[in-house]
Amino acid sequence: MSNLLGIDIGGTSVKLGLIKGSGQIQSKLVFPTQTLQSISHFFQVLSQHIEQLLTTTRTDLASLSGIGIGAPGHSTADGEIIGAVNLPFSDKIPIVSFLNDLTGLPVFLLKDAKVAALGEKYWGAAQGMDNFVILMLGTGLGYAAYSEGRIINGQGGLAGEFGHSIIQINGRSCNCGKQGCLETYLSATGLKRTTFELLGQDLQGSPLRQYTFAELNTKIIAELAQQGDTIAQQAFRQTAHYLGIIMANLGEQLGPEGFIISGGLAEAGAILLEPAEKIMNDYLQAVYRDKIKVLRASLPAAEVGILGAGALVMDSIQLQA
C-alpha cells in the first residue's frame, strides 16, 4: 500500500497526517488557524509542516499517491476554497494549485463533510454502503450524501449544504440571518436552545437551572436525562423528533442504506438515536420502513478529517482510472 497525505482545514486548527493506504495514521501535526494572517502566511506555515511531517516519518515525496484536503466552505472546480467564513484569511484560497506546484503530486480538495463521508465509507461505519448520508451534529449541522458509489457534488461542487434548510417556517433565528434553519434545532447548539426554551416554559425544579447558556453542553444534558430530569428528557425527545423527521425526509428523497451520525450531539448515543430511528420509521412510507440503518460514525473525531482526506485521494484516483 502506498502512502497518502491528508490535510484537514478547520476554523480552529489545521491537522495534517501521513496515512498508510490501509487507513492508519502514521504521524500527524496540528497548527492553529486563527493566528494565520494571510493566504501566503497560511501556505508558508503549511509547507513547513508538510516538510516536517515527511522528515519525521522519513517519507519520500515520491512514495505518496497524492494529497487530499478537506476544508470548510466550498471547493471550486479550479481547486479553490471559497465561502469559508470561519477561516481568518480572505476568500478564494487556491490551495490545489499551490500544493501541486510545491510537490508535483496529484492534489484533491473537497468540502469537509464530504471528506468525512469518504473517510467513513473507506474505513468507518459506511463500509460496504453504496448509498448513505452523513449528518455531523456539532455547533452547526454538516451534511454530505453518497449516492450509488459517489458523493453528490452538483453544479460546480455546490451540493452539500443542509444546515440552513428551512424546517420550520418563521422558526428560530439563525446566525445566517434566516429563520427556521434546521441547524437551529438539530445540532449541539440546537439542543441547548431547546433546553433553554423548555426552562422558560415552566418553573419546574431542575439541576439544569444551575447552568448558563455558555456552560451547558450535550454531555450535561444527556447525564441529567439519564438521571431522570424531565426537562433534559424532553429536550432530547424534541431533538430526536427533528432528527427522525429529517431522516424520513432524506430517506424518501435519496433512498440511502444508512445514516451515519457524528458530532458532539451524536455522543449522547442511544438517548438520541433510538427514538430518532423509531420516529424515522413512523414517518417513512411502508416501502422504505426498516430498510435504513441509523449508525454512529466510527472514526475518531480528531482523525476523521485526516483519514477522509486520504480516502479522497484513493476515491479520486479510482474514479479517474
Add this chain to the structure above:
Amino acid sequence: MSNLLGIDIGGTSVKLGLIKGSGQIQSKLVFPTQTLQSISHFFQVLSQHIEQLLTTTRTDLASLSGIGIGAPGHSTADGEIIGAVNLPFSDKIPIVSFLNDLTGLPVFLLKDAKVAALGEKYWGAAQGMDNFVILMLGTGLGYAAYSEGRIINGQGGLAGEFGHSIIQINGRSCNCGKQGCLETYLSATGLKRTTFELLGQDLQGSPLRQYTFAELNTKIIAELAQQGDTIAQQAFRQTAHYLGIIMANLGEQLGPEGFIISGGLAEAGAILLEPAEKIMNDYLQAVYRDKIKVLRASLPAAEVGILGAGALVMDSIQLQA
C-alpha cells in the same frame, strides 16, 4: 435514428406511443386504467395495444431500440412496479419481464417523475443541464433529481419521493396519514386548501366565495388574482413562498443548474414562478444566488410520459454502453 416505444402508466390511463429517436411521437394510443381487473388483464390489453400501434404505423419490432416504461410507485431492480397505490390491480407488477418475453427487446422501467425528468433532459427544458430537479405540481407533488449526468436512484431505486417530506411540523393533514407534508401546501390541491383557509380567515368579499372546493381550480384562482382579487393574490403569494423556500433548500442540498416546474399549478406561470424565484434567491446563501434557473417544463403534459419513456431507453442504453 431508430424507433422507441414509450409507455406511460397512470392511475387514469395508460398511454403508449411510437417515438422517433429525434423525440417526435409518430403515433399514440390510450386506454383507461381503472377498468382493468387484474395484472393478466392489464398485460393482455397492453399487448393488444402494442400490436395495434405497430400495425398502424407499419413498424417492425426489430426496428425498435427498446421499450421504456414510466409508472407510479417505485421500480424494483427486478423490473417490477411496487407501491403504486392508484393502480387498480394488486402490487408487484412484473412488467419488464413480461414485455421482454413478449418482444425480445430491451425493456426499462422507472418511476414516472424520473421518466419525466429524462424527457425534459433529452427533448425539453433541461437540455444541456447536467444537474437539475423536476417538480411536478399537480394533485400531489412529483419529484426527481438529475445529478452529474444521471438520475439519483438510491438503494433499490427508492430515491425520489419528496411530496411527503415534512415542511411544517404539526401542519396540514395529508392523505398519507402524516401532518405537514410538502404536497399539502405545494400542489394544485395545496393552492385550493390555502385559498379556502384564507376565505375562512376573514369575511372580505371575493368572487372565490362562489365556488365549492370541488369546483375551484388553479385556473380560476390565477384569473382572479390577475383581476386583482386580494385573497387569490395572497393564496399565490403563500404558495410561491413554499416553492421558493423548497427550491432554496434543494438548491443548497443538490447544487442544481435549474428547476423544471410542471403540472397544473405550474400553468399559473409568472404569477407563481416569478415571486418563487425571488424568494429562492433571498433564502439562498450568497455563493448560490442567481446561479439557479427556474423554468417551466416544455414538453406537453399529454406527451411527457411517452417521450420520457423513450428518453429512458436512450439513457439506459447509453449508460450501459
